[in-house]
Amino acid sequence: MTSLRRWCLVALGVILVVAGPLGVRSWPAGENDVGATDLLAQVRAAAEQPYSGYVETQGALQLPVADRFTDVGALLGEQTRLRVWWRDRDSWRVDRLLASGEVDLVHDRQFTTEYDYQDAEATTSRDPGIRLPRTADLLPPALARRLLEDVADRATRVPARRVAGVSAPGLRLEPGSDRSSIDHVDLWADPVSGVPLRLEVYAVGASVPGFTTEFLDFSADEPARSRVTFTPTGSTEQSFDDVLDIADAANQYAPLLPPDTVAGLPRTAASDGAVGVYGRGLTQLVSIPLRGREASPLRAQLRRTLGVVVTDTGTVVSVGPLGLMLTGEDGDGGWLVAGSVTAQTLSDAALDLLSGTVVVDEGQDR
């Protein structure tokens, strides 16, 4: 065999092995003629559908948050790999896969256990109504459930897309309020179960998504109960934590009662403590009272952030579709106001919080 023939054979082999995966990847998704309203209804009806799979999220939101805010910055600003087994809202497990370990959340009714392999620790806490975002909130179905609260009829179809090996029909969701900093959210759902498989969140004026979450492997079968239970081994240190995170702590112990409405957004029924959650769906903000020792490092970080605006009321930063504002000056405590709202809405909310918050005496009912 001549040299040319040998190299031709090699080239043919290379073409075959390269063309195979590329062909599969670029295979067009089959279009689905379901209407936007019907698809939206199907997605909403799938809210209690069990599922399992492998999810990757990609965030471009580099939040200038301090250590006290656990891993919120990493969750929204980096790639996260997750495995999920979801039987229902009371019984699920989400594993965050790391190159050298795992941090897993196992939820059983009102309790959630966080297992950290590298620390060999399992910490159980009750599941508070108010807390910081965690991995389980970033799953496509969980995020969609939250965002779908206020889209009403403002949903339109977008072309189908191949997600987790299926041709998933797409929806574009737009906020129902001009106070939202989100321009739109694109959602692709499983055509059979209706479970959202991929979400892309776009900030106003952005051409690329600020946050993406997607199933790469998906099953709509109910996972076995053994998959959502956690049985610690003898080498795992177990503990119970009364306070989950800084938001939970402020909500439980800060002697404050924020106003019922800020910036025209009503407080949700779930937020009945010192931390307020206002608005819903794509237009939502949270207000957390911080003490001086928590506010000062955060304020310093916010002031080092590109595009920071310092006003008489506080320090404002916008990161993609998320806005953060911290009221007060150096050394003071303040309100951290954060959410998917415009900078003006943050300022309005901060002013309302500063003027409308009631200090609650110890022992007095809120």
Added chain:
Amino acid sequence: MIRVELSKMLRSRRTWSTILLIDALPTLVAVLLAVTDLGPRPGQGPAFLSAVLTDGTLYPLAALGIVLPLFLPIAVAITAGEAIAGEAQQGTLRYLLVRPGGRTRLLVAKLVSVLAFVVLAVLVVAVTAYVLGITLLGSQSLTTGATSVSGSSLSTTELVARTGLALAYAMLCMLGVAAIALFLSTAAESPLGAALGTMAIFIASTLLLTLEASDAVRPYLPTRYWLAFVDLFRDPILWRDLVRGSLLQVVYVGVFLAAAWANFATKDVSD
């Protein structure tokens, strides 16, 4: 011819000194961990290294995590890069080709020899690490059982089987390095050139993995799935990256061995 090449490799002082050098780093790390009782902080250091202070039976995996990203590929690149170019540089290639069997058989014999080196190097690291792990480090798994990365318990049988699979996976990854180095060995004038060329490919791959801009090519980079052996210790095993990593290495091995064959079979050999 295969027996001759294997015998040559096993009798070579360079083979054993290279393996000893690869083994030295995990040995040093084990001694330091035992003396100081200080593991890496969570999220830092190679996989399993934070767990070996309490469970020394995991040290073969930690040792694999230590040598796999750099030391082992360098050793494999040098050994495989030497295969053809080394013979040519020493002026022995012409004499080797005079022996019956032809060029393809010589290439296969060299490949088997490199494969044997990979297996030997990985096994020596694993066995040394196991002995060091159970003598110097923690012995918790002997009393309470091993813990998977997902927090569930692993029986001794499961731990041994999964460790065996992890070692086999690491060997397959190194076979990919060997195939590239072997091809460059047929193309380069000197073994150093072949080894450096191979390392350049793997350093470039490692660098590209850190760039968001390289997202489109990331799944095809040779080092993309090297550390996926950790997924064997999740519960249940996450096969996704392991399968992709294995297929990718098989493709690299197939393509570069075919290229080595195409290049070497008709190469004008004067040395």
